[in-house]
Structure formats: C-alpha cells, structure tokens
Amino acid sequence: xxxxxxxxxxxxxxxxxxxxxxxxxxxxxxxxxxxxxxxxxxxxxxxxxxxxxxxxxxxxxxxxxxxxxxxxxxxxxxxxxxxxxxxxxxxxxxxxxxxxxxxxxxxxxxxxxxxxxxxxxxxxxxxxxxxxxxxxxxxxxxxxxxxxxxxxxxxxxxxxxxxxxxxxxxxxxxxxxxxxxxxxxxxxxxxxxxxxxxxxxxxxxxxxxxxxxxxxxxxxxxxxxxxxxxxxxxxxxxxxxxxxxxxxxxxxxxxxxxxxxxxxxxxxxxxxxxxxxxxxxxxxxxxxxxxxxx
Numbered sequence: 001x002x003x004x005x006x007x008x009x010x011x012x013x014x015x016x017x018x019x020x021x022x023x024x025x026x027x028x029x030x031x032x033x034x035x036x037x038x039x040x041x042x043x044x045x046x047x048x049x050x051x052x053x054x055x056x057x058x059x060x061x062x063x064x065x066x067x068x069x070x071x072x073x074x075x076x077x078x079x080x081x082x083x084x085x086x087x088x089x090x091x092x093x094x095x096x097x098x099x100x101x102x103x104x105x106x107x108x109x110x111x112x113x114x115x116x117x118x119x120x121x122x123x124x125x126x127x128x129x130x131x132x133x134x135x136x137x138x139x140x141x142x143x144x145x146x147x148x149x150x151x152x153x154x155x156x157x158x159x160x161x162x163x164x165x166x167x168x169x170x171x172x173x174x175x176x177x178x179x180x181x182x183x184x185x186x187x188x189x190x191x192x193x194x195x196x197x198x199x200x201x202x203x204x205x206x207x208x209x210x211x212x213x214x215x216x217x218x219x220x221x222x223x224x225x226x227x228x229x230x231x232x233x234x235x236x237x238x239x240x241x242x243x244x245x246x247x248x249x250x251x252x253x254x255x256x257x258x259x260x261x262x263x264x265x266x267x268x269x270x271x272x273x274x275x276x277x278x279x280x281x282x283x284x285x286x287x288x289x290x291x292x293x294x
Contacts, residue, residue: 005031012036020044029053037061045069054078062086065093076100083107090117104128112136115143126153133157137164145170151179155186162189181222208232213241221247230256239293259288 004022007014012035015023022028024044030053032039037060040048047053049069055078057064062085065073072078074094080103082089087110090098097103099119105128107114112132115123116139122128124144130153132139137157140148147153149170157165162183173179181200199212204225213220213233220241223229230252233242242248243260252258261281263274274294282290 001025001028004028008032008039009035012039013042015039015042018042023047026050026053030056033057033060037064040064040067043067048072051075051078055081058082058085058089060085062089063092065089066091068092070094073097076103079103080106087111087114090114093117095119098122101125101128105131108132108135108139110135112139115139116141118142120144123147126150129153130156133165134160137161138168140165140168143168149173151182154179155182158183159186162187177216178219178222181219185222185224203229206232210236210238213238217241217244220245221251226251227255234258239291243293253288257288259285259290261290261292263292263294 001022004018005028008018008028008031012032015029015032018028023042024046026047029039029043029047032042033053033056037057040054040057041064043053048067049071051072054064054068054072058068058078058081062082065079065082068078073092074096076097079089079093079097079100083093083103084106087107090104090107093103098117099121101122104115104118104122108118108128108131112135115129115132118128123142124147126147129139129143129147133143133153133156137160140154140157143153148168149172151173154165154169154173157169184200199209200223202209203212203223206225206228208229220229226248230248233248234252234256239260242252243262249260252260263277278292
C-alpha cells in the first residue's frame, strides 16, 4: 500500500499499473488524481461513481466527466462544475441536464457553438440562442428553424460574424430587403452576400440610380445619408417617390418645411373642387411649402 501511494504521488498516471484492489482504493485514487486528474481514467468503476472523487477530478479538468458513471453524469452539481471548467463537458452530460438552462448557459457563454449539444427545447429558447450567437455566430446552425428566421437573433449572429451567419439564416430573410440592409448597417461584410446592397452603398456615397430608387422606394428611409438623398429627390422632382415613403416625407417636412401632398388620397366631396381643397390645405399649413401631386 505504502509503495503504491509513493508511486501515484510521484506520477498519478501510475495508477494505470496498480492492481484492481488499489484502483478501487479511495485513498490511492485520491492521491493519484491530486497529482494528475487524468488518473481518474484508471480508477475502478465503483470510484468513478464516487461523487467526491469525480467532483475533485472535474474541478481540475471538466472533460473527465466522460469518465464518470452515468449516474454522476446526471448529477447537477458535478455536471455544472465540469462544464464551468470546460464547456465541452456538456457533450458528456445526461440528456436531462443538456436541457438544464443553468448548465447550458455556462457552456454557451464560453463558446456558443456548444449549443448543438443542448436539448431541442433550449435550441428553441430565444434567450439562450441569443447568448450563443453573440458568442459564436455558428451557433445559429443549431437553433430552431423558427429562430433562424427571427430578425433579432439573426442580426446578433451577423454582427458577430456575417460570413458564418449567412450560411444558416432562414431563406425567408434573404428575400427581405429591409432586413438585409439592417444586416449591412451592423456588419458591412454582408455586402458580399447580396448584390443589391452595392446599390445602397452607391446611394450612401451620392451616386444615385433612378431605376433602383423607383423599384426600392420602400427602403429609402434606411439610407443613412438622408440629406443628400432628399436633396436629390427634390431637385429631380421625384415627388411620387417621396410621397410613397412616409419616413422620407416626414424627413423632408421636418428638415425642409416641405409637405408633399397627394390629392388622390382624399375622398373629394362633390361640392368642392381640387382648387378649393388645395387652398384650404395651404391655409392650414402656413409654415410649409406645399407641393401637390395628383
């Protein structure tokens, strides 16, 4: 006994060559794992099911959870301790504990990629998935289909790494121009994945394309350089396009004191003609330059 203790104290892995009797001796095994936690691999099955022995080992090396008994792989304290030390330990946790929010959270905070080993329920938990993709956008691959189409989740993934995120986002979002521009705003790498965004980039730099503007009037308000854009629209009398985008119309009203007003949106009473309506509208808005479009 004394000789075995001396051996494992010098080199914990010497436990591998000890007899089964000593591999099942708690004092010998404790001495071995104190010197080298990997010695747990050579402990008896009985001691691999000893909570004190295993807890000590996983505090030093979380991956040793793989050596623990099935019962201890379902022990919340031991699994939490192991995962806290090394997120990869989640791979060896019981199915039940892979659905434990506290344990999975401590893992994905270290590396969101480990979300793939969480329960299906947690892969559909928006709070958990957000934490995961903010840490590693590849975690989006393992999120539920619903969350792959969730704009908040995808934007968080794009911000972390656009290249990885765009491999896994829902095809529904790839057809949403407004959303794609939002992606571009937070990570310019997005431009590599959508040709039309290059037009947005041109507009930002004052290179205007009338055809693109007309076809995409609904997203003009997402252009950051609104001053230059609005000046262009006014100078070129693109009043219809201005009117179609309510946010741009409001911007022009607030910054240029101009109201773009469409007569077509009014149910004209038969007792009044357009001139009367125009006159009344101008009187009601004396501080603005009113431009009427029919």
